[in-house]
Every structure is written in structure tokens, then in C-alpha cells.
Amino acid sequence: MQRIGVFVCWCGTNIAATVDVQAVSDALAKEPGVVLSANYQYMCSQTGQDLIETAIREHALTGVVICSCSPRMHEQTFRKTVARAGLNPYLLEIANIREQCSWIHKDRAQATEKAIILGRAAIAKVQLNTPLQAGQSPVTKRALVIGGGIAGIQTALDIAEAGFAVDIVEKQPTIGGKMTQLDKTFPTLDCAACILTPKMVDCAQNEKIRIFSYSEVEAVSGFVGSFRVTIRKKARYVREDVCTGCGLCTEKCPQKKVPNAFNLGLDTRRAIYIPFAQAVPKVAVIDADYCSMLKNGKCGVCAKVCAAGAIDYTQKDELVECEYGAIVAATGYNPIDLSGYDEFAYSRSPDVVSSLEFERLMNAAGPTGGTLLRPSDKTHPKTIVFVQCVGSRCSAEGKGKTYCSKICCMYTAKHAMLCREKYPDTDVYVFYIDVRTPGKNFDEFYRRAVEEYGVHYIKGMVGKVSPEGGKLKVQASDLLDGRQLHIDADMVVLAAAIEPDKSARPLATMLTASMDTNDFFTEAHPKLRPVESPTAGVFLSGCCQGPKDIPETVAQASAAASKVIGLLSKDSIVCNPCVAQPDELMCNGCSSCEKVCPYGAITYLDKEFRGPNRTTLLRRVAQVNPAVCQGCGACTVACPSGAMDLKGFSNRQIMAEVDAICR
Amino acid sequence: MNRDLTQTVARIAGVNPRACMRCGKCTGACPAYDEMEYHPHQFVSMVETGRIDELLRSKGIYTCLSCFACIERCPRQVEPARLIEAVRVLAERKQGADHLRPQDIPARLDPDMPQQAITSALRKYRR
Numbered sequence: 001m002q003r004i005g006v007f008v009c010w011c012g013t014n015i016a017a018t019v020d021v022q023a024v025s026d027a028l029a030k031e032p033g034v035v036l037s038a039n040y041q042y043m044c045s046q047t048g049q050d051l052i053e054t055a056i057r058e059h060a061l062t063g064v065v066i067c068s069c070s071p072r073m074h075e076q077t078f079r080k081t082v083a084r085a086g087l088n089p090y091l092l093e094i095a096n097i098r099e100q101c102s103w104i105h106k107d108r109a110q111a112t113e114k115a116i117i118l119g120r121a122a123i124a125k126v127q128l129n130t131p132l133q134a135g136q137s138p139v140t141k142r143a144l145v146i147g148g149g150i151a152g153i154q155t156a157l158d159i160a161e162a163g164f165a166v167d168i169v170e171k172q173p174t175i176g177g178k179m180t181q182l183d184k185t186f187p188t189l190d191c192a193a194c195i196l197t198p199k200m201v202d203c204a205q206n207e208k209i210r211i212f213s214y215s216e217v218e219a220v221s222g223f224v225g226s227f228r229v230t231i232r233k234k235a236r237y238v239r240e241d242v243c244t245g246c247g248l249c250t251e252k253c254p255q256k257k258v259p260n261a262f263n264l265g266l267d268t269r270r271a272i273y274i275p276f277a278q279a280v281p282k283v284a285v286i287d288a289d290y291c292s293m294l295k296n297g298k299c300g301v302c303a304k305v306c307a308a309g310a311i312d313y314t315q316k317d318e319l320v321e322c323e324y325g326a327i328v329a330a331t332g333y334n335p336i337d338l339s340g341y342d343e344f345a346y347s348r349s350p351d352v353v354s355s356l357e358f359e360r361l362m363n364a365a366g367p368t369g370g371t372l373l374r375p376s377d378k379t380h381p382k383t384i385v386f387v388q389c390v391g392s393r394c395s396a397e398g399k400g401k402t403y404c405s406k407i408c409c410m411y412t413a414k415h416a417m418l419c420r421e422k423y424p425d426t427d428v429y430v431f432y433i434d435v436r437t438p439g440k441n442f443d444e445f446y447r448r449a450v451e452e453y454g455v456h457y458i459k460g461m462v463g464k465v466s467p468e469g470g471k472l473k474v475q476a477s478d479l480l481d482g483r484q485l486h487i488d489a490d491m492v493v494l495a496a497a498i499e500p501d502k503s504a505r506p507l508a509t510m511l512t513a514s515m516d517t518n519d520f521f522t523e524a525h526p527k528l529r530p531v532e533s534p535t536a537g538v539f540l541s542g543c544c545q546g547p548k549d550i551p552e553t554v555a556q557a558s559a560a561a562s563k564v565i566g567l568l569s570k571d572s573i574v575c576n577p578c579v580a581q582p583d584e585l586m587c588n589g590c591s592s593c594e595k596v597c598p599y600g601a602i603t604y605l606d607k608e609f610r611g612p613n614r615t616t617l618l619r620r621v622a623q624v625n626p627a628v629c630q631g632c633g634a635c636t637v638a639c640p641s642g643a644m645d646l647k648g649f650s651n652r653q654i655m656a657e658v659d660a661i662c663r
Numbered sequence: 664m665n666r667d668l669t670q671t672v673a674r675i676a677g678v679n680p681r682a683c684m685r686c687g688k689c690t691g692a693c694p695a696y697d698e699m700e701y702h703p704h705q706f707v708s709m710v711e712t713g714r715i716d717e718l719l720r721s722k723g724i725y726t727c728l729s730c731f732a733c734i735e736r737c738p739r740q741v742e743p744a745r746l747i748e749a750v751r752v753l754a755e756r757k758q759g760a761d762h763l764r765p766q767d768i769p770a771r772l773d774p775d776m777p778q779q780a781i782t783s784a785l786r787k788y789r790r
Contacts, residue, residue: 343736394738433686463692477690484696
């Protein structure tokens with residue numbers, strides 16, 4: 001026979017003002033199996049907890065029901081209390097009579113009645129509770145950072161600083177990401193390369209950090225503490241350990257007409273190349289799409305000039321398998337494709353550029369050596385029009401993105417300011433819908449562009465750009481002055497919306513991490529757990545979680561690192577024992593549960609069962625990995641044969657609760 | 664402020680003027696800007712704030728070319744040209760009511776006009 005104790009909390013007046021707590025404890029005392037029913041002002045206080053502990057010992061309770069606030073608030077507190085008194089912590093049930101009762105009802109009689117019903121349901125459930133033991137699983141003391149931009153670099157450096165090994169996987173031949181392409185950074189205008197390249201070098205020199213450049217994550221299995229990851233090291237046709245990065249091959253290669261991706265196609269490079277001078281690792285790579293040796297076996301110039309003998313045309317992709325305790329997604333962003341925006345003539349005129357292209361045109365290491373020249377005729381532009389919000393803040397039905405890309409207002413102010421500073425004879429117009437500058441010293445920066453540098457900020461939008469006779473005819477609205485403007489511009493710069501990198505979606509599938517409709521990774525809690533994915537052991541850093549500027553990215557990267565360090569500093573982790581459990585005899589092997597499981601916790605196994613007349617039957621049955629299962633219960637609902645059950649929330653327990661409520 | 668008319672116009676147009684974020688791309692795109700009394704973004708704002716009577720009185724609604732540049736460019740799918748067309752439709756539907764009062768009819772009657780035509784016209788336009 002069960003011996004259940006019921007404890008009703010007043011929560012000061014939070015519960016007691018709307019619910020007659022004495023009536024509740026009196027009514028619940030009459031329930032079957034209940035041997036004790038008490039109420040107290042604050043159950044979570046030391047005195048309240050002592051009351052529960054003493055009662056468990058004195059009355060030899062076999063189950064405890066606490067009618068109080070949401071289990072999200074104090075379930076852990078009370079589980080510890082129960083455990084201290086020697087009872088299994090999973091023999092505790094909480095009836096939420098605050099958030100789900102006293103706070104939402106006004107009528108005292110009705111609220112009291114509902115509190116009694118909620119208590120009754122919890123009593124019915126606790127009768128069927130079984131003691132559960134939380135398992136332990138070991139933690140591999142190595143982290144994986146996917147993406148080697150500023151977010152990934154900062155996360156890796158911080159993890160390494162704490163003494164843990166960390167690997168960076170970067171799909172480009174060098175780490176550094178988008179920040180390597182930037183010229184100056186707002187709001188202090190320090191040079192991006194000057195602040196980034198030392199960090200890149202730190203990564204390369206730190207013995208705790210391994211860099212897999214020109215590599216991609218191929219497959220992920222396992223769970224928090226022990227992920228198993230396959231990494232594809234793409235063939236670069238240059239031996240990384242031998243190449244000295246002298247760059248002679250990149251000067252001698254006869255294939256000169258390869259669009260330079262680092263400069264966004266604004267100039268050309270050779271088929272063998274080093275992305276830029278400060279690349280880490282500084283190792284050449286052959287572009288197989290353009291190399292004539294790889295395409296038709298003729299040439300071999302690079303192999304001839306290479307003093308180190310690093311060129312290897314026979315190199316193949318290599319698969320590396322590693323174990324990790326934690327994974328950080330830092331896959332970053334890209335500007336959207338602007339070819340859908342014909343009204344701005346992006347595809348029709350080379351002088352209409354995206355902001356990132358403009359960044360390269362201003363950069364000392366860019367295609368023009370830092371002199372601002374029009375791509376079409378290499379002359380100085382005298383009138384430059386900047387258009388904000390291109391593809392951002394659009395309606396969901398349209399072609400753009402619904403969100404604000406967040407960084408464009410500031411980088412456009414920076415571009416406009418730099419133009420006016422370097423070339424005071426230029427006229428710079430910025431067409432804006434709103435100027436959004438919430439950040440430290442951000443609005444001051446924008447005001448400086450207007451007040452000190454004389455940038456013409458116009459509230460309105462460009463409706464049409466048409467290339468005519470070497471000029472760009474810009475037709476726009478000036479909403480504050482109530483007029484339509486016609487500007488003969490030499491250059492038009494479009495602040496393209498940013499979107500998550502295309503590799504993020506397949507990666508999320510591999511990690512079973514959730515994403516929003518825009519393909520940004522979702523965080524475990526939008527306010528309180530912003531750098532964790534809902535999938536245990538997966539953390540988020542930088543723009544893969546949402547648009548961010550550099551200071552914010554670095555802050556989030558360090559936050560993600562601290563979460564990883566917290567995980568890796570444990571030798572083992574306690575698992576949640578409330579996990580799914582299949583009844584192998586009832587399982588028909590249909591895979592329904594495997595398909596709905598958002599965590600990849602379910603696998604199938606061909607298992608031998610004893611059949612009639614001493615025969616053996618081979619049947620396909622579901623297996624749940626308790627370390628991966630998060631206890632969401634999706635499989636229990638999907639299972640057509642009722643074979644899947646959730647420990648601590650079994651079908652019988654839920655039905656008992658429903659019965660108690662309907663009684 | 665006439666909320667009923669705003670709703671009527673929005674219903675006829677099939678777009679939601681509240682989705683407008685005041686970017687002005689429609690007005691930036693409009694090729695008939697100089698000819699228009701009210702410009703596309705103003706149309707949206709006037710419909711939204713219920714100033715439909717002013718729009719109905721304006722000759723401006725007929726200078727819109729219906730080139731649909733604003734429909735094409737609007738990033739929020741507010742599509743001003745649809746609202747303008749809806750106001751025109753509203754104006755047309757009001758024509759009978761505005762122009763012909765029953766007491767004015769006898770003076771205008773043509774003796775050769777069949778009686779049935781007059782009766783049917785009255786029935787059609789409900790005086």
C-alpha cells in the first residue's frame with residue numbers, strides 16, 4: 001500500500017489569496033493512499049523543506065505530492081529535499097497550482113476546486129511512479145568548432161585558453177571568414193585585418209588548436225559528451241606539411257583568368273592561389289575547375305617551380321574521424337544574391353555593387369589597391385548613392401528576408417564616412433527607411449557621418465536605377481521633403497540583406513539542432529540560454545544564430561566557449577532518466593519512432609527472440625540511447641503499437657491523471 | 664476618419680495598408696510622380712488613416728497610369744496601385760448616388776424616353 005504525503009504551498013499570498021489552501025489540503029487528505037496532508041506558507045523555504053523531510057521519515061512515505069508553483073521553478077529544489085530524506089527523487093510529483101491556477105483565476109471557489117483536481121491528478125500519477133536512477137555518461141575532452149570566422153576563432157581561442165583541445169573545421173582554404181574581406185570596422189574605424197590576423201596567427205600557434213582548413217563536416221553521430229564526427233579534408237593538391245607559402249607558384253601559373261572569389265570576382269587570380277597574404281594556414285591550393293594539369297594533364301608549371309616539392313596532383317579527399325565532447329556551430333553568413341533586384345540594375349551595370357564588393361574596392365589589399373575606382377571604366381566616382389535595406393525587412397510573401405539584417409546601417413555609415421574622408425569632392429547620398437544604431441557609440445558614429453562628413457541622409461527609397469551613357473540614373477523618393485529625386489550617380493552601393501551560410505541547413509540536420517524558417521539556428525531559450533542549441537552539447541556562436549556585428553559576435557563566441565568549458569570540465573554528465581523505453585515484445589519494427597525523433601536517439605536492431613517449438617525469430621526492434629534521448633515523448637505518440645513509453649511519464653500514468661481529473 | 668471606407672477599400676484591393684513600413688520605394692519608382700496630386704506612399708497612408716473622402720474628391724486618382732511599378736517594387740506587398748484602383752472603383756460605385764436626386768429628374772426627362780427606363784434606373788440606383 002502506498003503511503004503518500006501531500007504538501008500544499010501558500011506561496012505567500014500568490015496561491016493563498018485565490019485558493020483556499022486549507023480546503024485543498026483537507027480535501028486531498030481523503031484521497032486513497034494519502035497518509036498525511038499539510039500546508040505551509042513557503043514550502044521552498046528551509047522550514048518548509050524541513051517539514052517535508054521530517055514527514056517522509058516519520059510517516060515512512062513512499063510518494064510525495066507538492067502543490068505549488070511550476071515544476072520549472074522548484075522541481076529540482078524539491079527533488080533534492082526528497083532525496084535527502086532517503087526517498088528516490090523521482091517519487092515526487094508537483095501539482096502546479098500557481099501558474100496554472102491561482103494566477104489565472106479570480107473566483108476563489110472555482111480556483112480552490114481546480115487546485116483540488118490538479119492535486120488529485122498528481123496523487124493518481126505518483127501512485128504509479130517508479131524509482132528512477134539517473135545514468136552517467138563520459139565526456140570526451142575535446143571540442144569541435146565548425147566555421148573559422150571571427151566567431152569560431154574566438155570560441156576556439158577561449159576554449160584552448162582554458163586548457164582544452166579544440167579543432168576548427170573551415171571550408172575555405174584559410175580561416176578568418178568574412179572579417180578578412182572587410183576594410184575598416186565600425187565604430188572605431190580600426191583596420192579589420194590588423195585586429196583579426198593576430199587572432200588567426202594565435203590559432204595556428206596554439207598547440208591546443210588544430211585547424212582543418214579546406215575541410216567540411218561530413219557526418220555526425222553520437223551525443224553530448226561523445227560525438228563522433230567525420231571530417232572531409234578536400235584535396236588541395238598541395239601538401240600542407242611541405243608548402244612554405246612562398247607564393248612562387250601563384251605567380252608562375254599560366255592560367256590567369258580565374259575569378260578571384262576573395263575579391264568577389266572583381267579581379268582575377270591564378271588556378272593555384274593563396275587567398276590573401278595573411279592566410280592561415282599559408283598554403284597554396286589548386287582550383288581544380290581551372291587547373292589545366294588536373295583537367296587535361298597538360299601544364300605542370302607549379303610543380304616545376306615549387307622548390308619544396310609540395311605539389312601533388314594525385315591528392316584525394318581524405319576522411320578523418322574524431323571524437324568530441326561538444327560541438328560549436330559558427331557557420332556565419334553571406335550577403336544574399338542580388339540578381340533578383342533588377343530595379344537597382346545590379347546585373348546590368350558593373351558600377352552597381354554590393355556593400356561587401358564596395359568593402360573590397362576600398363581595401364588596400366583589394367583589386368584597386370585601396371583607390372576607389374568604378375569597376376566599369378576605372379575612374380573616380382564623384383556621386384555615390386547608397387541604398388539601405390535591399391532584401392531586408394520584406395513581407396514573408398515577397399522575395400526578400402523578413403528580418404532586419406542589423407549591420408547595414410552601421411557599415412553604410414562607415415562607407416559613406418570613409419568616402420567623404422578619402423575623397424572630399426564626392427557627393428554621398430544614403431537612402432534609408434530607418435537608421436538603426438543601437439550599440440555603444442553607434443548613434444554618435446552615424447551622427448558624425450551626417451554632421452562632420454556631410455553625408456546626405458535621405459529618408460526614402462530608391463525606386464529605379466538605370467544605366468545611361470556611363471551614368472546611373474537614380475530615381476528616388478525624399479519622403480521628408482515630399483519630392484522625387486533624380487540623381488546622376490557614378491556608383492550605386494546596395495546594402496544587401498545577410499542570410500545564414502548555405503552549409504548551415506545540412507549541418508543542422510546532421511546535428512539534429514533546430515532551425516527557424518530563415519535557417520538561423522534556434523537557441524535553447526531566446527533570453528536565458530542564447531548560446532545553446534536545444535540539442536544537448538551543441539552550442540551557437542556568431543551569425544549562424546542571427547545577424548550580428550563583430551562586437552556582438554565576439555561576445556557570443558566567448559559565451560559559447562564558456563558553456564563548452566563548463567561541459568568539458570566535467571568527467572561525466574548526469575543523464576535525464578525520464579527517457580523513452582521500448583517494449584521489445586510489442587515493437588513491430590515500423591520505424592515510426594525513428595522518423596519523429598528530433599534527437600536521433602532511436603536506432604533499430606535485429607534481435608533474436610524465442611519463437612514457438614524451440615525456434616528462433618529474428619525481429620527488428622527499436623533501441624533508445626538514453627544518453628541522447630531528451631524525453632520529449634514524440635516517439636510514444638507516434639508508436640502505432642503502443643510499444644514506446646516514457647519513463648516517469650508512462651501512458652498509464654498520464655491516463656491515471658486524466659481519469660483523476662474526470663472523476 | 665472613416666474606418667468603414669478604409670476597410671471597404673482594403674477589401675476591394677485585397678491588400679493590407681497596415682503592412683506599409685513607410686519606405687517610399689513606391690514613390691521612388693513612380694513614373695507619373697510630377698502629375699500626381701497624392702503620391703503612392705501618401706495614398707497608402709491616407710487609406711490607412713481613413714482619409715478616403717479626400718482621395719475620392721481628388722483628380723489625382725485618375726492620373727495614376729496603372730503601370731504597376733509600385734506593385735512590382737513594394738517590399739511589403741502593400742501594392743499602392745491596387746489601393747488606388749480600389750478608390751477609383753469606390754468612386755465609380757458612388758457615381759449614381761452623388762449625381763442624381765429624384766426631385767431633379769422631371770426637369771431632365773426627355774419626352775421620348777421610355778417610362779420603363781426611368782423606373783428601372785431608379786430601382787437600380789435606389790434613388
